[in-house]
Each structure stands twice: as C-alpha cells, then as structure tokens.
Amino acid sequence: MSTIRVTIWNEFIHEREHAVVTQIYPRGIHAVVADALREHAGDALAIRTATFDEPEHGLSDAVLAETDVLTWWGHAAHDRVSDAVVDRVQQRVLEGMGLLVMHSGHASKIFRRLMGTSCMLRWREAAERERLWIVNPSHPIAAGLTGEFFELPHTEMYGEFFDIPVPDELIFISWFEGGEVFRSGCTFRRGKGKIFYFRPGHETFPIYYDANVRRVLANAVAWLAPTGSAYFGNGRNITPSLSPISSRHIVDESLHRPK
Amino acid sequence: MSTIRVTIWNEFIHEREHAVVTQIYPRGIHAVVADALREHAGDALAIRTATFDEPEHGLSDAVLAETDVLTWWGHAAHDRVSDAVVDRVQQRVLEGMGLLVMHSGHASKIFRRLMGTSCMLRWREAAERERLWIVNPSHPIAAGLTGEFFELPHTEMYGEFFDIPVPDELIFISWFEGGEVFRSGCTFRRGKGKIFYFRPGHETFPIYYDANVRRVLANAVAWLAPTGSAYFGNGRNITPSLSPISSRHIVDESLHRPK
Amino acid sequence: MSTIRVTIWNEFIHEREHAVVTQIYPRGIHAVVADALREHAGDALAIRTATFDEPEHGLSDAVLAETDVLTWWGHAAHDRVSDAVVDRVQQRVLEGMGLLVMHSGHASKIFRRLMGTSCMLRWREAAERERLWIVNPSHPIAAGLTGEFFELPHTEMYGEFFDIPVPDELIFISWFEGGEVFRSGCTFRRGKGKIFYFRPGHETFPIYYDANVRRVLANAVAWLAPTGSAYFGNGRNITPSLSPISSRHIVDESLHRPK
C-alpha cells in the first residue's frame, strides 16, 4: 500500500484566544489530530498541516495537488474562508481527494458546498454524556471498535434534524444525555471523492485525546484515500458512436416534428 | 387532496432562435409541458409559467412563495441565470418546494448547487433510439407504465459517467442504440424538498409529446408536492435540555483538561 | 383515489392471557389499530382483521388476493406461524402488497424472510421515556407531525444494533432514557412491494392510543398502498432481441474458446 498524503487543516483561532482551549490544545487541534493519525498509521501516512492564517489558508494549488486526504476543523471563521479556496477544494474532491469534516466543520463553506443544504443542526453546551452506537458494523471506519458503542463523558451536544442529504452510509448514531440523537458518522461520495463527516470534537473538551475517537479518525483517513477508476466528471461529446446507429435517423427531417 | 401550485420554468431561447425548434415547440417548451400536466392531472394543479427574459426570470419571491413544485428546462443561458435567483430557489427547495429538473437542466446552476458536483455527462446528437427501463417498479413516478420499458425512437444521447451524488432512488436506466447507458430518473432529498431529475427532452425532437414521457412528468409533479413534517433546517440552541443532565458536569473544570 | 383494502393481522394471544394486556386492549390490538386507521382515513380504507387462531391464520389466498396493505403484530407465536402462509405473504409482497411490520414483529418469520438477516436487537422493559426524532422530514409517513420529535412517556426499549439490511429510507430515530438509540421507522422495497417497519407498540403500554403513533400508522398505510408500474419479477427469455445483433456472433464457434 502506498503512502497516503494527509493535509490536516485547522482554523487555529480558538486555541490562541480562549484559555480553556489553549489548555487542552496548546499546539492547536491540528497537532493533536496529527498525533492521533501517527499513533495508528504512522508509517502509511505523510502528514502536513495548514491553518487559516497562512497564505491561501495553506491550501495552495500545489498543496492540494499533493494531498490525498484533507481533514477540516473550523468554527469561528467559516465566513472568512476564501471562496477561491473553497472552489479549489471542491474541485479536488470531485477529482478524488478524500475529505474528513470534523465537528463544527458541518457549517463550513466547503461542506455546505458539497452537500447543497444548510447543514445546520441543534446544539447545547452542557458537558453532557454522549454514546456513539455502531449501526454499520462491517464498515472499515468502525474497524477495531470492540463494543456496541463508545462513550464520551462530556461533550457539546449536536442534535437532529441535521440538514444534510441522506448519507450514502450511516455508521454511528449518537445518544445524548439531555435527550437528543444525531447521525454522527456519515459518508458521502461526490465525483470521484469520498467524504466522511464525524461529529465528535468540541474545542473545550479533550475529545481528540479519546482512544476510540483517534481510532476512528485513522480508520477514516485510510478509507478516504483515493481508489477506484479514473475520474470521468468532465463532459464530452462521444461522436462517432461506439455501436452502429441506423443512418436514416440522422437525415430524416420528419423526426424533428411532433406527430 | 389540495391543489398543487406548479411553476413551469423554461429558458425559452432555442424556440425563438432555431427554426427546427420553433417547428416543434411554437409556443415554447413550457406550453407543451403545461399541456402534458393538464392532460393527466388538470383538476389537481394550478399551473403558471415563467421564462428567462422576465424580470427576475419570472421567479420573484412572491412567485416562489406560491409555488409547490418548480419545473426547470434550460440549456443556452445557464451561466446567465442570476445567482440571487439561484439562492432563492435553493432556499425554497430546502423549505419544501419540489423541483423537477429536465434534460439539459442537468448543467443548470440550481441543479449543480443542490448536488455539489459537476453534473456533467457524455452526449451525442445522432437521433438514436433510447429505451428507458424501469428499475423501481413500486415508485409512484412509474405509475401507469405498463411495460418493462418505454422507448423514444430518436433522441439526443446522454451517457455515463453522470457526475451526480448517488441518487436516493433510481427509477429509470436508459439504453442507447449507440452504446451507452444513463441513470435517467433519479430522486434526491435536500432539506425538506424533493428533487427529480428526468433525462428526456432535447429541444430538436418532439419528446414532450410522447405519451409515456407526459405521464412521468405528471407523476413526478404529484410526487414532488410538499408533504411530511415541518422543516427543521435552521439551527438553534436547545437549552435547557429536554431530559436532566448531571449538574456536576457543568461546573467541573477538570472536564476541560486532557488526562 | 381508490379504496385501500387493509388486512390487520394480530397474533391476539397476549390480550387473552395477561390481565395487564387485556386491560389495555380488551378487544385485541387489532381492534385498536383498526380504530386508529379509521380515525385518520376512514373513507379511503376497507379494513378487515385476521388472527393467529383462524384457519390459515386468517390469511388464505383469497384474503391476500384482496389485500392491498397487510399490517403485522406478533410476539409469542412467531415460530408457530405456518411456513406456507409465510411463503404466500412473501409472494404477495413481491407482487406489490404493502406490509407494515409493527414492534415485536421484527422477529416474525415474514420480516426475517424479506430482510435476510436475524432482525434481532437489544431490549429492556423499564417503562422508560422514548423520543422519536424525525430525520426525513419530507417523507409522507411523517406528514402532519408538527414537532422535531414526538414522545412516548413509557415504553419497552429497543436498542441498536438492529440487525437489518440498510433501510432504503430512515424516517425516525428513537432516543431512550436508559441510554440507547434505535432506527424506529424504516422503509424497504422488495419486488414491487413496499415495507415499513415501525417500532412503537409494546403490549403492556397503551402505545396504540397515542395520537402521533396513530397518525404515523395511517400515513404508513397510505404510503404502502400499491402504486407504480406492473411487476416484472418473473424471469423470462427475451428472444429474439429488441435491437439487431450481429449474426456472426451466434455461429462462430471460436467465440467459445479462451484465447
């Protein structure tokens, strides 16, 4: 298996502005996500990171051309992400780049662009318990999970209705102590690219230190890596035809009249 | 059953510029689509039409607010459709308005917006034979079709790969004389709105006079009419919670530290 | 719209053997389900009932031939249902009869036959609270529901993993007070028939008196009624072909040799 080139994108704003977040993620969420991926699949990955403040948000054509899987964490600056960069990321997804959208990334421009919907949801910050139940046990993204569910003791709640298209595959459904459910692990295909939305990850809880979350992130990156055939999403005229067509069709003007 | 308010949108350019099209659709494609709908479901429908040249393309807020199902035929002017109108139509779909996208409408801004993909495909103009095979016989959009397939003797070909998300439901697969296949009848849900893409309809052939095509158009409008529950696509904070949450969670600062 | 002929099948054992059940359903669960359907769609339905103790469980060829939608409630006698009747019901579903499987019917022979899986799940009887969240707001089975969820104050719990094929459509996800989630409203297509599994309904709680549950049952019966095209599930040889095939193919023996 060849190396998967991963670019971990993080807004990297909360970590520098809020003490509670700095305490959890002193080097930024991206650094901890990178650790998680290395822990599970170090040899198979070539990891780089990129953040909002870099030129072109760190996502130049050159960087994206060398990216097999892009992970996305954003929250405070969704509206300030450049449309040109969003166009570029969308195009790369259609061409086959995998995209892992994490937690508050649900409201990012790129996720909304690829979904066509509002991607909005209900939420609550009450440090409540979450259980992620596995509903697709044969999916590689669930590999290595040993129980029927895994649990996060204190999380921000996300609840339905989650305004997304029907997922191609639904892997996790969350239960929340306060009374809600959520489709927490969803796959989508767009063009030749695969997308995985994974709910856990609020910045004020140490979610990305959780062993099960880390495993799912690593599984997801492996699943998102490009595979399959070539991309055929650019239209073209196919003339002449592959198989013969009765020649009278083309010249008979009466075909172009209602009966 | 209450009346379904249908707005038939047509670009209405080819019919005024090309003699072969004028001959088939002298009053415009929209007029013939309206006839088709009236033929099958006259009493249940309140039909209006709108075209590209009208102010706001005939799709003002007021018109859309009174529209249950919008049908879309465009080809020559996709790029000139106003983004503000596309925003507005997308929002109405999310709120529940049905959308019937016809033939070359696959490349319209509104369809691409709702799909998140290029929506491109292969094509050929060779007046060739098409057979639409039914692969979802219990779907109401196939109601009243009596054979395993129906046939159009002379059509423009559309072939795979059709760069759309995986359809929620696949109803028709086309066979073309020249060697291609196509997913010709596809449903999608976005927000509270339903979408049906239906392939047949090239402007230089009298497709919208075909009895089976007309039946499918009428079935589709009935299926696309709003139903279901209320729309919940606008996010909101749900505090306090529906069910009790252990109060210690909220005050314990140690929750916000990695272990 | 023509009349929908509904046959409500109920095992009708618990109601005659357990006082707590008799108290809730003195005339049997089937009688209360019939009331629920009549309440919402009386004029559109022709309702009959059938129970386990009747000859052929009340499901003779003649009865099934006159049934558009069959509803199924069973629990204690799954194993004693005749295989011949199961064969017959399966065949009628493939031909287009709708099937509404309720609550403990998940473990019935007919549901397992149509699903191909164990259809097993987790459960608990603790009179706990259930909230059914709507995740497919445009589906006609959710019609008329006004909130984001509806609630049952005391229910038997069913929890994931629910061993079913991936549903064609997922309409409700349940939250349970004790910590589980469940895919509580699922549609499936088999042959030309449609199937809806609806979780609520334990015999020791008065679930089928709940207004929202009754509405969903009525919506489901309307959605399950046969529609679409003819059924094409019986194989056949199509010779000669619809379109010409190069005649050399058939006579050239070399085609039948590996190169």
Added chain:
Amino acid sequence: MSTIRVTIWNEFIHEREHAVVTQIYPRGIHAVVADALREHAGDALAIRTATFDEPEHGLSDAVLAETDVLTWWGHAAHDRVSDAVVDRVQQRVLEGMGLLVMHSGHASKIFRRLMGTSCMLRWREAAERERLWIVNPSHPIAAGLTGEFFELPHTEMYGEFFDIPVPDELIFISWFEGGEVFRSGCTFRRGKGKIFYFRPGHETFPIYYDANVRRVLANAVAWLAPTGSAYFGNGRNITPSLSPISSRHIVDESLHRPK
C-alpha cells in the same frame, strides 16, 4: 494486511457434461477463478476450492469457519443445494464472511435467502456485445479500471427488471447490443457480512479469462474481506440500563392503562 482466506465454490457440473464448456474450463470454472485471484493478489490470499459433489458440498462448518470470503458459481443444481448448507452459509455471512455471487448464482438459494426477493431477470443467449459502464468511480471494486467502461465481446444477456432489493452501492451498469441494461455490480450488507453480485460469467464464453473481469474479481475479494467492529446481531436484554431511569416508571400501574 493479513491473509484473506478464500473458498471458491463451483457447482462443477456443466464443465463435465457439455463439450463446449469443457473446452473453455477443462479444470472447472473454480480453477480459472483461482488463477484470476492469484494473478492479482496471490500473496495476500489463501485459496481453497469446493464443489457441489463433495460431502456437504465442500462447505462443512470447519471449512466455513476458516473462510473469510466465499465465492459462488452455480446454475444447474440450485435446487439440489442442501438447505442445511444454505443456513450455515447465511449464518456465516451475518457473522462477517464476505460473499461474491457470480453470474447465474443470482438464482441460488443462498442469494435469494439473503435478498428476500425472487432475484429473477430477463436473459438471452445470442453471443452479443456487453459494455459495463462504471457509475461509482471511487469504489475500490473499480480500482485499476482505466476506461469509462469495459467490454465483453460475446456474452449471455441479463436484462432488467432484476428483482433484487435496492443495492447499497451500484458500481456497474451493463449495456447489451440487443437492447437491454442491467445492474451488473451491486453491493449489499447483511449482518456484519458484505455481499457483491457480479454479472459476467456465462459458462459457454471464456469470460473468466478477461483481464478486466479478473481484476474486478480480485478487487471484490479484497473489499469483501471482514473488517469493522464486532458482530452484534444476537439480541439480548440490557438490564439494568446504562443511564438512570426514573424509578417511579416501573412501579406505577397506571402507566399500563389507556387514558
């Protein structure tokens, strides 16, 4: 990656009874399928074969317990396959064994058992051309295919309506010279097991010598190999609950009365 243990099951009747088949597959179809898998993934596979005439059709409990992926080719003896073996294979699929069903295996007991439908289709033996178009280019089963389609010059035709449940994933759609289309590459999940149906393979044409077909078979076996979490398809009572339930619920008899 650990070794995948593959059992290639072949009826092995036609090859011994019909000269034209003997000529193509002198050692049996299973031997050529084994060659195909070895060609692409030799080191990663441990291959054994089993045939109809062996005791228990070669599919004892012991063999199945050591099988990660089972491939199935049958035609003449579907009805004579032992129900006990079918039960056993189904159970192993639910527990996670992958199943590759090939060509005429569509009518096998095991495929029909897992689908719940007739699995019938249209057919014709006219040595006609087939093109398999890729409609899911990011799927690993399409890996390494370089064109938009691949072609088989002479095949038995299988046409729609193919009476299967809606596939979880549709990868190939076939075009046939004589006028039909077919869903030729379909995935399904049942329990923890994955299933792939692949159409090509008639015994009187040398289909399993085709390079693209061989590649797809090898891709499919890799995709079918067990992964994911543990299997949770055996029901159980979860008492006490994971999260607290109001104790009054359990003792209040009024809960068990309709209001």
